[in-house]
Amino acid sequence: MHRAVLANEVMHWLAPRRGGVYLDGTVGGGGHAGVIAEAIGPEGRLLALDQDAEALVRARAVLGQWEKRCTLVQSSFADMAAAAAASGVEKVDGVLLDIGISSNQLDDPGRGFSFMRDGPLDMRMDRGKALTAADLLNTLPEGGLADLLRRYGEEPRARAIARRVVQERSQAPFVRTAQLADLVMRVYGGRRGRIHPATQTFQALRIAVNGELEALEKGLEAGLGLLAPGGRMVVISFHSLEDRIVKHFFAEHQGRWESLPEGGQKWVGLTPPVEVLTRRPVMASEEECQMNPRARSAKLRAAERKD
Ligand SMILES: C[S@@+](CC[C@H](N)C(=O)[O-])C[C@H]1O[C@@H](n2cnc3c(N)ncnc32)[C@H](O)[C@@H]1O
Numbered sequence: 001m002h003r004a005v006l007a008n009e010v011m012h013w014l015a016p017r018r019g020g021v022y023l024d025g026t027v028g029g030g031g032h033a034g035v036i037a038e039a040i041g042p043e044g045r046l047l048a049l050d051q052d053a054e055a056l057v058r059a060r061a062v063l064g065q066w067e068k069r070c071t072l073v074q075s076s077f078a079d080m081a082a083a084a085a086a087s088g089v090e091k092v093d094g095v096l097l098d099i100g101i102s103s104n105q106l107d108d109p110g111r112g113f114s115f116m117r118d119g120p121l122d123m124r125m126d127r128g129k130a131l132t133a134a135d136l137l138n139t140l141p142e143g144g145l146a147d148l149l150r151r152y153g154e155e156p157r158a159r160a161i162a163r164r165v166v167q168e169r170s171q172a173p174f175v176r177t178a179q180l181a182d183l184v185m186r187v188y189g190g191r192r193g194r195i196h197p198a199t200q201t202f203q204a205l206r207i208a209v210n211g212e213l214e215a216l217e218k219g220l221e222a223g224l225g226l227l228a229p230g231g232r233m234v235v236i237s238f239h240s241l242e243d244r245i246v247k248h249f250f251a252e253h254q255g256r257w258e259s260l261p262e263g264g265q266k267w268v269g270l271t272p273p274v275e276v277l278t279r280r281p282v283m284a285s286e287e288e289c290q291m292n293p294r295a296r297s298a299k300l301r302a303a304e305r306k307d
Helices: 007-013 031-040 054-064 064-069 077-086 103-107 131-137 142-153 156-169 177-188 199-210 212-226 239-253 286-290 293-297
Strands: 021-024 044-051 070-074 092-098 227-236 256-259 265-268 274-276 298-305
Touching: 007 031, 007 092, 007 227, 007 298, 021 031, 031 044, 031 054, 031 064, 031 092, 044 054, 044 064, 044 077, 054 064, 054 070, 054 103, 064 070, 070 177, 077 092, 092 212, 131 142, 131 156, 131 199, 142 156, 142 199, 156 177, 177 199, 199 212, 212 227, 212 239, 227 239, 239 274, 239 298, 286 293
Parallel strands: 021 044, 021 092, 044 070, 092 227
Antiparallel strands: 227 298, 256 265, 274 298
């Protein structure tokens, strides 16, 4: 079962108001969406997106009691402007992005996200897309694969893993998650410590298959564009690559004073301007981490559109 992370913190920073219009770009199991739907009351509107059709089926069931105020759409949050326009939504009072994968996706061996459960090497959140993790592993040249593992997984043994993949795929193509988890384990010469050695390799492939970093950049732009002045954007990320993108995006729109060579200073910043509400990322309490270990790596940042 998927538990919504940082649920109280999301409500605090998003501060949904009765009658407001909100966009949840990652409805997943509908945990956050249910709390928002309750808070906005019958006059409010919640546009809830997910690129995973199976997540939408679950979310629809969870949100059933607030059905009239919710619109669920299968879409990437990168395309939220088009989804909003098609749903007759022009401006919103808040945008929530709780990115990454859900426990429902991770726990289903058939989706191929987990090195703990054997399944097909798939990893697509949107199963309508063509490219799978197996396609990448079986076709990328060694250098390209090493780059991917380094860039998206920050994997220190990227070259060795890529070399071994290329050697072994000439015997038989990669089709199962267990094949890849076993290969990485052999490169590392066994398991050391709490973290499975295939963690970063799986993260890297998942990010590449789903174009996650590009989608995040587009989603942040689109979300800020949809916000009405005074509206808020709340983003929860689960690893440093994502958090860095969110932090920089907010900082660039918050702007800063820059010294001029001729003396004096000028204000530089991207528009529309925002006020960053969370100077440091908000993290889950120890109590929440005990109940939900996934919460340990969650970082929440929030910003308010100024005009
Ligand atoms: C961490 S879960 C969200 C959980 C949700 N907040 C809840 O309370 O149940 C992330 C969800 O975002 C979806 N997702 C990830 N990237 C997406 C994207 N670019 N566009 C739309 N949905 C995306 C995944 O399919 C997954 O269902």
